[in-house]
Amino acid sequence: MARWGMVFDLRRCIGCNACAVACKQENSLPDGVFFTKTLSEEVGEYPDVTRSYVPTICNHCEDAPCERACPTGATYTRPDGIVMVDRDKCIGCGTCIVACPYDQRTRLEPEMLDKGLFGDGRLTPFEEQGIGRFTVGTVVKCTFCHERVDAGQLPACVATCPTEARIFGDLDDPTSRPRQLILERRGRQPLPEKNTNPRVFYID
Amino acid sequence: MIASNRIADGSFRVGVGLQKAWGVQMATAFFFGEAGAGLYFVAQFFDFVLGMTVGLLMVLFGKAGGHVLHLGQPLRGWRALTKVRTSWVSRGLAAIVLFIVAGALHIIDVRAGLLPAGVSQLVAALALAACFVIMIYQGFAMSHSSAITLWSSGLMPVASLTYALLNGVLLTLVFGFGEPFLADRPDTVRLLQVLAVALMLYGLVTVLSLLHGARHASEAGRQSVALLLQGGFARWFVPLVIGAGFVVSALMMLAAPPDFAWMLAVAGLELTGYYAFRVLVFKAGGYDPALSLAYRFRH
Numbered sequence: 389m390a391r392w393g394m395v396f397d398l399r400r401c402i403g404c405n406a407c408a409v410a411c412k413q414e415n416s417l418p419d420g421v422f423f424t425k426t427l428s429e430e431v432g433e434y435p436d437v438t439r440s441y442v443p444t445i446c447n448h449c450e451d452a453p454c455e456r457a458c459p460t461g462a463t464y465t466r467p468d469g470i471v472m473v474d475r476d477k478c479i480g481c482g483t484c485i486v487a488c489p490y491d492q493r494t495r496l497e498p499e500m501l502d503k504g505l506f507g508d509g510r511l512t513p514f515e516e517q518g519i520g521r522f523t524v525g526t527v528v529k530c531t532f533c534h535e536r537v538d539a540g541q542l543p544a545c546v547a548t549c550p551t552e553a554r555i556f557g558d559l560d561d562p563t564s565r566p567r568q569l570i571l572e573r574r575g576r577q578p579l580p581e582k583n584t585n586p587r588v589f590y591i592d
Numbered sequence: 593m594i595a596s597n598r599i600a601d602g603s604f605r606v607g608v609g610l611q612k613a614w615g616v617q618m619a620t621a622f623f624f625g626e627a628g629a630g631l632y633f634v635a636q637f638f639d640f641v642l643g644m645t646v647g648l649l650m651v652l653f654g655k656a657g658g659h660v661l662h663l664g665q666p667l668r669g670w671r672a673l674t675k676v677r678t679s680w681v682s683r684g685l686a687a688i689v690l691f692i693v694a695g696a697l698h699i700i701d702v703r704a705g706l707l708p709a710g711v712s713q714l715v716a717a718l719a720l721a722a723c724f725v726i727m728i729y730q731g732f733a734m735s736h737s738s739a740i741t742l743w744s745s746g747l748m749p750v751a752s753l754t755y756a757l758l759n760g761v762l763l764t765l766v767f768g769f770g771e772p773f774l775a776d777r778p779d780t781v782r783l784l785q786v787l788a789v790a791l792m793l794y795g796l797v798t799v800l801s802l803l804h805g806a807r808h809a810s811e812a813g814r815q816s817v818a819l820l821l822q823g824g825f826a827r828w829f830v831p832l833v834i835g836a837g838f839v840v841s842a843l844m845m846l847a848a849p850p851d852f853a854w855m856l857a858v859a860g861l862e863l864t865g866y867y868a869f870r871v872l873v874f875k876a877g878g879y880d881p882a883l884s885l886a887y888r889f890r891h
Contacts, residue, residue, distance in 0.1 A: 405604075429606035429884065442606055442883050453738060459672035459682035479671055480664015482613030483681050489739035491609045491879040495664055525664020578882035582738050590883055 391469045392532055393559035393587035394546070395566040395575055396443045400553035403428055403441035407545035407554060414533055414544035416518020418500045423492075423530035424545050443554065445545070446471065446492040446530035447578060447586030457487035462527075469559075469587055470532050478526035485527060489582040493529045496522055532556070559587060599815055599878065608815045608878040611740055617662040619870040622730050624654025625688075626752060627863065629726040630760025631767070632695060636720055638773045641702055643764050648695045651726060656688060680733035687729060691722035727756035740877040741813030742806045751798045755866050758791040762859040769852045781850065789842050792862070796838040799869070812878040819876045829872050837865015 403426050411423045424445040431440050448471045455463045455471065462477035463484055473484075485493045501524055504511045511519065522528065533543035541547070546556040557564035566589070569575060575589030599608050628650025635643025660666045673689070675682040698719045701707045707715060731752030734743040761784050768774045774781050803820065806813035820829045841861040848854050 425604055427604055427606045427881075442881075444882050456678045457681070457736065459675050459679040459685070460668070461671075461675050477668070477671060478665065479668045481659075481662070481672065481681060482618075482664075483679070483733070485613035486611055486737045486743075486877070487739055489879065490882050491611075491739070495613060497664075523665070527664075579880060 389467050389560075390558040391560040391587070392448070392537060392556070393469070393566055393589070394445065394532070394543075395555040395569050395589045395591060397553045397555065397569070398440065398442070398590055398592035400551040401426065401441040401443055402551055402553075403439075404550065406548050406550060407443065410544040410548035411530070411533075414536070416514065416521055417528075418496070418515070418518075418522065419503070419505050420500055421494050421496070421528065423528075442590075444490065444492065444578075445588060446488075446532075447490055447584065447588040448530075448532060450585035450587065451583065453487040453489065453582070453584055454484035454493065457483045459483060466534070468537075470534050470537070471529075472531055472534065473527055473529060475523045475526045475528075478523075480525040480527060482527070489579050489584060490586075493527050495527050496524055498524050599819075606881045606884050608812045608881065610875070611877045611879065614662075614874050614877075616871060616874075617658055619867070619874050621655045621658025621662065622870050623863075623867050624650045624658060625726055625730060626756040627759040627763065627866070628654060629691070629723045630756035630758070631763040632691075632760070633720065633723045633727060633756070634760035634764045635768075636698070636716065636723075638764070638768070639702055640764065640768055640771065640773060641699060642771070643767050644695065644699050644702075646763070646767060647723075647760075648692065648699065651688060651695075652692055655726075656692075680729055680736050684726065684729040684733060687722045687725035691719060691726055694719035694722060728753045739879055740816075741810045741880065742802075742816040742873065742877050744809075745802055745805050747798055747802045747805065751795065751802060754791055754795040754798055755869070758788060758795055758862060759866060761788045761791065762855075762862055765855045766852075766859045769855055778850070785845055785848060788858075789845050792838050792842040792845070796834070796842075799833065799838075810880050811884075812880040816876045816878045819878075820872060825872050825876055828868055832868035833865045833872065835865075836861040837869065838862075841865070 405426050407424050408422055408426065415423060417423065424443065427442045427444060428439055431438050448469055452465060452471050455465060459481060460477045460479055462474045463471065464474065465471050480495055482495055485495060501519060501522060503509060504515060536543060542556050546554045555566045555569060557566040559567055561567060569591055570589050573591040575591045577586045577589055599610060628647045631650065632644050632647030635647060660669060663669055672682055672685045676686055694715050697715045701712050701715060728749050731749030735745055735748035738744045765784055803817045807817040819825050841858050844858045848858065
């Protein structure tokens with residue numbers, strides 16, 4: 389069984405946010421909901437200043453605090469390591485949101501689904517086809533595009549990234565590209581002090 | 593230096609993000625949970641039926657009601673009982689259910705004497721144990737969240753217990769004023785007053801230690817404490833939580849004459865400070881940035 393993970397190459401990311409757009413399109417995400425974001429920051433002091441980009445996503449942690457904190461068992465980890473939310477079990481208490489150190493979960497509020505992209509309450513055809521995937525009041529997050537992964541495809545953000553800054557693969561396979569990149573370029577996990585053992589690594 | 597440590601607050605910038613999942617409804621539920629359970633806990637030692645009843649109703653309608661209002665899918669709320677082994681929220685709900693059943697039975701038993709002696713003691717012990725869990729579990733539920741530095745402290749359950757006991761003592765002095773168990777025993781009133789002052793001092797030290805620990809733990813903790821003591825929330829936190837909730841109420845309690853209005857004023861000030869603490873600690877809770885090159889550069 390594969391153990392899926394992702395590597396972000398910070399040298400390659402140009403902050404175009406094509407990943408975020410692809411993700412929203414693939415998952416029909418309502419306005420204001422993002423499963424992935426590319427954050428930016430200025431680093432350094434004038435005149436030696438540069439802008440860096442930090443892609444963020446659910447880290448599908450090995451020891452997921454969201455799963456431990458969930459009082460209903462709605463959050464669970466698949467055998468391949470993808471952390472999922474069962475929307476039929478989720479009660480929308482938000483405990484997983486405050487337990488996730490990476491702030492990667494969103495509770496779907498009624499206005500997110502009702503107001504529509506243009507804010508007038510009318511849904512576009514794109515929104516209408518996607519709304520059935522969501523239940524108001526439940527929590528949503530990135531699933532590594534599990535349907536695509538199950539079909540042997542790459543997650544939408546990875547397939548779209550124009551600079552190949554996102555590398556997806558089996559972390560248990562010593563020959564996989566993410567595994568090799570982690571070893572060769574000393575991949576590091578976000579907030580390792582939280583002891584969550586993320587399956588997402590950063591290299592620079 | 594353009595630092596990364598400012599509060600990003602939902603933008604596409606690296607920085608500390610404030611949590612928004614738990615807000616005023618959750619704070620209100622926590623408030624009623626600790627005030628109601630504290631009142632019941634102290635009242636049961638005196639077999640003070642009015643106090644026990646009010647405490648039980650506060651937990652039933654205030655706490656449970658607040659949680660139901662907060663839930664995104666309230667009709668599925670019962671599912672929160674299914675993960676008692678790992679989730680503090682689940683443990684808390686189990687304690688609430690047990691407390692409401694055992695507490696109500698105990699109150700009826702104290703009034704009507706229906707239960708045999710052994711069963712009566714068992715029910716009383718169960719109610720007290722469940723009540724104690726409610727007094728403390730909210731602190732564990734928050735400190736369990738390593739994501740938010742301000743909350744992730746071993747002192748959070750201590751703060752919960754201290755506040756709950758303090759609320760219980762003050763509300764017992766208010767609701768029990770003129771009742772025989774206090775009116776006939778001035779030494780008991782004095783004891784409760786001294787206990788209240790001691791708990792206020794202990795609570796003040798606990799809250800200050802909590803802030804001190806968070807300030808030195810991480811960037812998010814530093815920003816959270818700055819928000820509470822110097823930033824946008826300082827105009828509420830300092831006068832209400834520290835001033836009214838601890839300092840002024842302790843001084844008033846020390847000088848308290850045996851007067852109902854005075855007790856009511858002290859309890860009102862302390863409860864106001866406690867509610868402000870719950871709301872503001874929720875609002876000031878922040879996440880550390882997952883990765884910040886500027887932060888690494890600076891350090």
